[in-house]
Amino acid sequence: MTDSKQADSRKNRGKTPGRLSRWMQQRTNSRTITRIRRGKATFMGMDLLVLHTVGRRTGEPRQSPVTWFDDGDGARLIIASGGGDQNPDWYANLMAAPDQASIELPGQNAVAVTPRRLEGPERERAWQRIVKAQPRYAKYQQKSDRQYPVVRLTPR
Secondary structure (H helix, E strand, O other): OOOHHHHHHHHHHOOOOOHHHHHHHHHHHHHHHHHOOOOOOOOOEEEEEEEEEEEEOOOOEEEEEOOOOOOOOOOOOEEOOOOOOOOOOOHHHHHHHHHOOOEEOOOOOOOOEEEOOHHHHHHHHHHHHHHHHHHHHHHHHHHOOOOEEEEEEEEO
């Protein structure tokens, strides 16, 4: 990372998106979730699902469109790449209440899942498969000061 990018990153660290940005993100997410439920579940060549979590502070249900990668046996891999220098809210909610997580695949009902953050060699193997399928994730990772969490979602 260049010195100027690091300085910009430090300057913006800890800031949350503004009201307009959050509103636009909510509108985009809502439209994307509708598309997934209608069976149109790709974005930039990547498969999408709807991740159901519970807000860690509010206890309210949350839904987030997330890209996923097949990990065999019905399991899915998801990457917490959004959020700039912080993990996205959906990730924090998922880890705070893992027993309340579920996913919706295109045109299907929600299925309860058990999330598990991958670590060490297991994460590295999954990461290599992900960036082989979608090299853009390697580029995104290079621009971040944090290592993106990779989570395996296994149907219960």
